[in-house]
Amino acid sequence: MELAESSALGMYLVLEGTTMLHDMNIYFVSWYTPILLEAYKFWFYAICIAIVRTTLILLRGPAEPSPHSSSTDVNEKKEKDPEPIPSTASLLNQLVIDSLNLTIPGSLLGWIPYILLGQVVAMVMSDTQQHGIAGVQQDDLTIPLIDFSPFLTDDESSKKATAAAILHAFRTSGFLYLSNTGIPPSTVQTIFNESAHFFARPEAQKELLSWDTPQSNRGYVRFGREKVTQSSDPDEILRLRASNPDYKETMEIGREGVAGMPNKWPEHFDDDGKRFTATMRAFHDTCSKLHMQVMRAIALGMGYDEGFFDGFTDAADNNLRLLHYPPVLKKVFADNPDAVRAGAHSDYGSITLLFQDDVGGLEVKSPRDTWVRAVPIRDTVVVNAGDLLARWSNDTIKSTNHRVVQPPDSGSGDMYPRRYSVAYFCNPNFDRTIEALPGTFGSESEKKYAPINSGDYLTMRLAATF
């Protein structure tokens, strides 16, 4: 039966292969359609055989190894583990997947109504959403989509399960998508509207709100001023900035009420400026609550009391950054392989809450050293760990490099569209000392970093890039 299945699949691949040049507009053939239909039939048969095979295994149990296979080379046998026996759950799972897959060639052949295919796709999508499988998975990098709502209940076991999933993501890829965070999508939409309105102001007006010092880290940063990079060598940063500027402008908003470090609000310009100020003040507060909740999840995941980090998060020494990447000629990217909207970097603080529009362009470095697109997923927040959390966790949590490049080519026009995003950079209270967390080291000598003051660390990192 296995042979029949692979033969049918082989026929499908061979037949479909013969139509490839036609598909690529290289060599047109008159028999394209009939051959393709025959190919789809073999695809359909192969899945049918697979379904029958799985059903038989379910009913009868796995086949005994044949005498032939047991008499194969002894050396080879010694090295190989016996084939694992699939569990009933995994067989049932396979059966569901195969049945769903059957609808694809089935619909293409007109044997199964198209409408069913649509329903099946919707079913698979909602299933993966529910089980948190969705997200991004490529080149050994997994950015899971995690539903945060169970963590916001009083149910201890739901909270623990969500906390464990979040910590696992921080320890492996350093990135995750969070849904149902408690921040309404309409609030995020308002922030994006206000941001677009702000960046549309005349350049001269924005310059009046210009960012001045890394200590304060507040205000408007014009196009090309910040060059995010891992380098701390000033000459190297200057050279990079001149050759490959970040194609972006930003507005940095810090915690309100810090002596000597006022935010640079546009409230004295006009009513729009007043509305912007009130909206952003409120959003800073809203995000600081999510920051506290995510840190509580990390605490629970690491086996501490849920409130372990509260004394590190309650000052809300966080930075709200509005980002605008203006439209850019496709030619700029085509001509220069190093062109970026935001250069490769890791974030500095504890965690970042990132809201992106649906344009795309954010990429995350995979363990295979490739760039993987962190595609926008509607109504989710991308959460990633920063360098200070990695340091705090004695490198058990990862602060992963990421960058922003051109969005996928939509094909029309000679420019890539503008993109907006909003990053909320969270930091441990600036007056706290950060040193290896309990449980992240055995003996004192396993602590990788010296204790450091949170505020000093952040200022040092910011001073290097502006």
Ligand SMILES: O=C(O)CCC(=O)C(=O)O
């Ligand atoms: O715009 C984005 O999606 C990412 C921005 C970012 O990584 C940053 O500002 O640190």
Ligand SMILES: [Fe+2]
């Ligand atoms: Fe970043």
